[in-house]
Amino acid sequence: MATLNYSRIRRTGRWVDVRRRKLGMWAYALNRITGIGLVVYLYLHLGVLSMLAHGQSSWDSFTALARSPFYLALDVILLAIILIHGLNGIRVALTGFDIGVRVQKRLFVILMLIAAAALVVAAAKIFAV
């Protein structure tokens, strides 16, 4: 009997399928997306640092670019990713130790509010420089 099996790519899409799902699924999807984002950033960061090997002029032109509003906006996005992943990670770690399992939704909301508040303050400081 031939059964219907979906491809791995399609099944992986379920990691971020939050349609009609509860808050825990949103937390799960956000953690996956931000986790992948941080891995991508790590390689970008290493790529940027490699400019140092090409001499001072190469690095100076990059630092000039890094002060542009577009680059500062990227910094804010990076900070948002770090805050969401890090603070949600606290929820995952706590529940993983069987702490706060019954209040995990509330925990997620509180941590995300902290992330949002920290992001607003940090964004204001980044653009004030």
Added chain:
Amino acid sequence: MNMLEVPLEIFRYKEGEPPHHDTFTVQVPETAHVIDAIDAVWAMHDRSLVFRRACHHSSCGSCSLRVNGVEMLPCITRVKDVWDGRAPLRLDPLRNFPVVSDLVVDLSSFFQRMSAAEMTITCDAESSLPLSVDDFAVSKIPSRAVELPVNLSRFNRFENCIECAICMSACPTMATDEKFFGPAALAAIFRARQKTDSPADVAHLLSLADGEHGVWRCHSAFECTAACPQAVDPAGKIMALRRELITRRFKKR
């Protein structure tokens, strides 16, 4: 009796044919459950529609499927509670299992997991509930109240598991790790663990839960607990197993 005219968009798959959705419109009473609407499709429109059902009151778990994308037992889900009155009610088979035909999936991997967890259906809690049918009868026959065993409230939840596999479908991690034990089987291990103090049995059960495809694979989406129609709380059981494993590891050092 008020009737509803409900459009149903049902997933169809037959061997050798591409999967698709068929739309049927059926008339059901206002009080009808989703399984009644599926029955009506089978009876009035298409006898080739393949679906499971048995008890009609959430005891067997055989009819589990997805209604508008969310795992539910159609036998206890009223049409009017899930239908917005306009768009067709979308019915799909459970996720994370191979589709045999239409709304039926191959659950053999699920039952293999439950067997591996050494979970046998026990009715200890049911048989010792303090209330009996007599309590609800109009006759004045004295009820046969039975004393509640100590600690029953601690573990009777899992006795409620009807092995519907809804938690396995709702779990996003199951989608990409075919070896993951899954919420139901891990909750079964937790339940079996509670029933024994034998060091050998405890070690065996915890070794099943430990490992790459055991409790550590869970990434805290809590969808299993949210979807469970029987309030088994599999995610809570997984976290409790983790706690015991961590505690034992620290004590060893």
